[in-house]
Amino acid sequence: MNGPATLSIVERGEYRFPPGLRHNLPFYMxxxxxxxxxxxxxxxxxxxxxxxxxxxxxxxxxxxLFLNHPDFVQEVLVTQSGNFIRERTLRRMKILLGEGLLTSNDPVHMQHRRIVAPAFHRQRIAAYADEIVRSAAAMAERWKSGQAIDIGAAMMELSLSIVARTLFASEVTEDIRAINHETHAIMRLYNLLVILPRLESYLHWPLPGVTRFRKARAHLDSVAYRIIRERREDPVDRHDLLSMLLLSRDEDGNSLSDEQVRDEMLTIFLAGYETTANALTWTWYLLSQNPDAREQMHAELDRVLAGRTPTLADYANLTYTQQVFSESMRLYPPAWAMGREAAIDVELGPYRIPAGSHVFFSQWIIHRSPEFFPDPLRFDPSRHTDAAKAARPRFAYFPFGGGSRQCIGESFAWMEGTLALASIAQQWKLNLVPNQRIDVQEKITLRPRYPILMTPRL
Ligand code: HEM
Structure with a gap:
């Protein structure tokens, strides 16, 4: 790799590390x-x-290892991806997601990815555009001018409605609320349980948190398997993602078992819902702070849509709106950090690390590097023109990861973000209610730490 210019080395036996903290991390806490x-x-x-x-x-x-240069990210995600596996905390999400795309390693991952990929082909997700616009427009119609809304909660509700329509071809029913509720209960417990050294071995113990976890998972599974059973009994294509999971075959004709459909269904639910909601939330916040960009986006919407409801055909022409969404994910990347575990001893540039080492990098940090984004805290959608993108290393901007495990829902997310922004901005401008504390909460996704109140204006 080319790599950054000057790098110092700390040797330990046959291994070579970059410089860093002298003591174990807990010492500094x-x-x-x-x-x-x-x-x-x-x-x-x-x-x-x-x-x-x-x-x-x-x-x-x-x-x-914490790596802060795009060349290192490329090395881990692409060039040497075969030397790395999912790191331990993500693997532990198996307690919820089983062997889904997010948690599995090769060869299971590669096999599943081939089967699930057709559900995300461009032509297929094109069918979801109308559902996205319908959900967003319906939400915007319910808002009242000058009445403050919690934008984070509103975008979660919108995203849930879009998941319901596109994954389950349904409105937000009791079943979908149950999936949402139990998934979140499990994720809250996961945030606590993940710090235990041998989490999997405690899962049968009668501890209060663990009992709550088992109840949530049992309820979740009963809903998920019932939905799958009903679909298998009436196997028509409802043009939703779940139909695709049930009908998809790879080139050798392999399909997914009920358990595998359950794992992928919950994986898509979890991976696709909160990420997009957070991306939209931060975009509204940033637009309210950058009136020039907001005016430019409205001018594009007026020009391209001329008052019509947006459709898929408009998506490609909403270039500035797409750039606004890109710039928002630069400053507030919903997936704000990623990690891998070295499966064998690995050489990375001048370093050599033992098998079992963890490697992390953060979109939050690299996206804010002045080397690749001058005046990095300035909100500037023009950073995402084709020319500007071509002038940067590939991994200076990677909200959707990269390599063989790049987000499978990326095209879906671009379409959802752009069309939802367009549908709502057509009806409203959102202003920030003054005197609020704005900060991030870095859970698995980057949420607002406190509610963000905004008022819609015509
Ligand atoms: C703005 C929205 C989104 C962001 C920022 C995002 C980000 C990411 C990132 C960074 C990864 C790679 C994780 C890693 O390699 O460790 C990923 C993987 C994944 N994402 Fe997304 N995602 C978004 C939306 C979606 C949507 C809408 C779906 C599905 C409908 C989805 C489904 C998935 C799945 C299944 C994976 C695992 C892929 C694999 O390992 O093969 N994501 N996402």
């Missing part, structure tokens, strides 16, 4: 302003500022 439980972004910002493109720390006996 509560002692340093950048080491706070639940604020990993502060740690990553500190490491990037202090050590530059690559740094190293240890946690509970595991070596962790």
């Amino acid at each position: 509560g002692r340093k302003p950048w080491a706070r439980i639940g604020r990993p972004i502060l740690l990553f910002e500190h490491l990037a500022k202090t050590y530059g493109p690559a740094t190293h720390y240890r946690m509970m006996g595991t070596d962790i």
Whole structure:
């Protein structure tokens, strides 16, 4: 790899690490302003500022590399992807998602990806455009001028309605609310349980949190398997993602079992719903703070749509609206960090790390690097013209990851984000209610830490 210019090395036996924290990470917790439980972004910002493109720390006996240069990201996600597997915390989401695309490793992952891919082909997701516009327009019609709304909650509700229509060809029914409710209950417990060293072995214990987890999973499974059974009994194509999961075959004719359909259904639900809702939430916030960009977007909507409801055919012509969405995901990437685990000893540039080491990189940090995005905190959609993109390394901007595990829902998300923005902005301008605390909460996705209240105006 070309790599960043000057890199120092710390040797340990046959291994070579970048410089970094002298003590195990827990040693610093509560002692340093950048080491706070639940604020990993502060740690990553500190490491990037202090050590530059690559740094190293240890946690509970595991070596962790934090990489801050697009060339390293490319190396891990593409060039040497075969040397890495999902890191431990993500693998542990198997307690909810089984062997779905997010949690599995090869060869299972490759097999499933081939079967699931047709559900996300361009022609197929084109059919979902009308559903997206209908859900967004219906929500916007319910708003009243000057009446404050919690934009994060509104975008979650919108995203849930879009998932209902596109994954299950349905309105938001009791079943879908149950899936939503139990998935979130499990994810809240997961955030606590994931810190246990051998989580899987505690799952049968009668501890209060674990009992709640088992109940939620049993309820979730009963709903999911009932939906699958009903669909198998009446196997018509309802033109939704679930029909595709049930009908899809790879080139050798392999299809998914009920258990595999359950895992992929919940994976798509979880991966596709909160990410897009957060991306839209931050976009409305940023537009309210950048009136020039907002005016330019409205001018494009007036020009392209001339008052019509947007359709799929308009999507390609809404270039500025797409750039607004891109710039929002640069500053507030819904997937704000990613990780892998080295399956074998790995050489990365001048470094050599042992099998079992974890490697992390953060969209939040790299997307805000002044080297690739001058004046990085400025909201500027023109950073995403084709010419500007071609002038940057591929992994200076990677909201959807990359390589063989690049987000399978990326085209869906672009279409959903752009058309939802267009449908709502056609009816409203959203202004921020003054004097609010705005901050991020870095869970698996990047949420607002406090509700963000906005008022729609004509
Ligand atoms: C703005 C919205 C979205 C963002 C920012 C996003 C981001 C990502 C990222 C970064 C990954 C790679 C994770 C890794 O390699 O560790 C990923 C994977 C994935 N995403 Fe998305 N995603 C979004 C929307 C969606 C949607 C709408 C769907 C489905 C409808 C979806 C389904 C998936 C699935 C199934 C994977 C796993 C792919 C695999 O490993 O083969 N995502 N997403």
